[in-house]
Amino acid sequence: MIAVGRPTWLEIHLAALVDNFRLVQRTVGEGVAIFPVVKANGYGLGAIPIALALQQAGAHGLCLAMAEEAALLQQAGVTLPMALLSSPAPGLEKEVVRQGWQVFLYTLADARRLHTFADPAHPLPVHVKVDTGMGRLGFPLDDLPAVMTELATLPGLKVVGLASHLACADEPQRPVTRLQMEKMESVRQQYAHLPVSLANSAGILAHAASHYQWVRPGIMIYGGSPFHPQGTASDWGIKPVVAWKSRIIQVREMAAGCGVGYGHAFITPTASRIALVTVGYADGYSRCLGNLAQVLIQGRRAPVVGRVSMDSMAVDITQLPHSIQEGEIVTLLGQDGQDAITAEELATWMDTIPYEVFCRLGQRMPKIYLREGT
Ligand SMILES: *Cc1c(COP(=O)(O)O)cnc(C)c1O
Secondary structure (H helix, E strand, O other): OOOOOOOEEEEEHHHHHHHHHHHHHHHHOOEEEEEOOOOHHHOOHHHHHHHHHHHHHOOOOEEOOOHHHHHHHHHHOOOOEEOOOOOOOOOHHHHHHHHHHHHEEHHHHHHHHHHHHEEOOOOEEEEEEEEOEEEEEEEEEHHHHHHHHHHHOOOOOEEEEEEEOOOOOOOOOOOHHHHHHHHHHHHHHOOOOEEEEEOOOHHHHHHHHHHOOOEEEOOOOOOOOOOOOOOOOHHHOOOOOOOEEEEEEEEEEEEOOOOHHHHEEEEEOOOOEEEEEOHHHHOOHHHOOOOOOOOEOOOEEEEEEEOOOOOOOEEEEOOOOOOOOOEEEEEEEEEOOOOOOOHHHHHHHHHOOOHHHHHHHOOOEEEEEEEEOO
């Protein structure tokens, strides 16, 4: 794997990422543009290689949370159109205007601010964000006519679309999504000339009526289920993209009744073999996983025992073959032999969703990008 350095790393399978992108393509069909979301450093997996792989795979554009993220990709040679899901922070307007990045707009104050930096000869493309029921950012539906009227007086901005975001699409049986789609439909009819974007991963997979002109897949591209805990990635044909591995740095033979690690939160019940693994909460392996999670070693499960420390943790390998020694690979996330620890399983242990499992992956770990099939 890596020749030098601390043996804790991420393997990112770009072929699986592209397969997940193809799944989006097959699901939305031709004629629907795909702007994968690579915000938050590509959900923690590294925005630059991911953006370049998606560009090569035929993405029509990319969505980012912030102008800073778009700038990073642009400097790395990504040439796709970029859509910013939030208004650029003060100080970044000039760059956004210069680059012609598309901006999701949800306040008139932002519109006026951006307009002062804009050049009517090359107006800034904006998507008017509507709150169809998310209850977060977006103009209330009733305000839309007045908003459109005001925007028409700002020649530095050009309204290129309407956008909204789904609140409950991850729970397909909830009626909120249908109500949101109905509201979006009424808006679309009022502004029939404008392209619409509504769907995230859950909308793409579970609500064909949410696809409209362009979609914004995030988690499914990265191999996570948008439906957790109701559905796993494999239920939907989403392929795992990331594996997280470390190595045993020491094997301890401990007598019965020994405390292991901080707080002695684990006491060996019998004579035990305890493996120290060089990964901890500073790497994103949450402290709440202590005495709870499992890892894979030689394709077999072993429990994490005691508290997870900042840089290390302990695994009880008493039940595993005695051939397991220092240097052995430990799989925290991903396939090992016949078994796999999925992002959903880690998310369940962490009482969260796969999104957070990925976003918390520590940025100090080397990432290895694998281009061939998994
Ligand atoms: C993050 C985000 C997405 C992607 O959502 P997933 O559930 O990861 O597919 C789409 N649209 C907006 C506005 C977002 O903030």
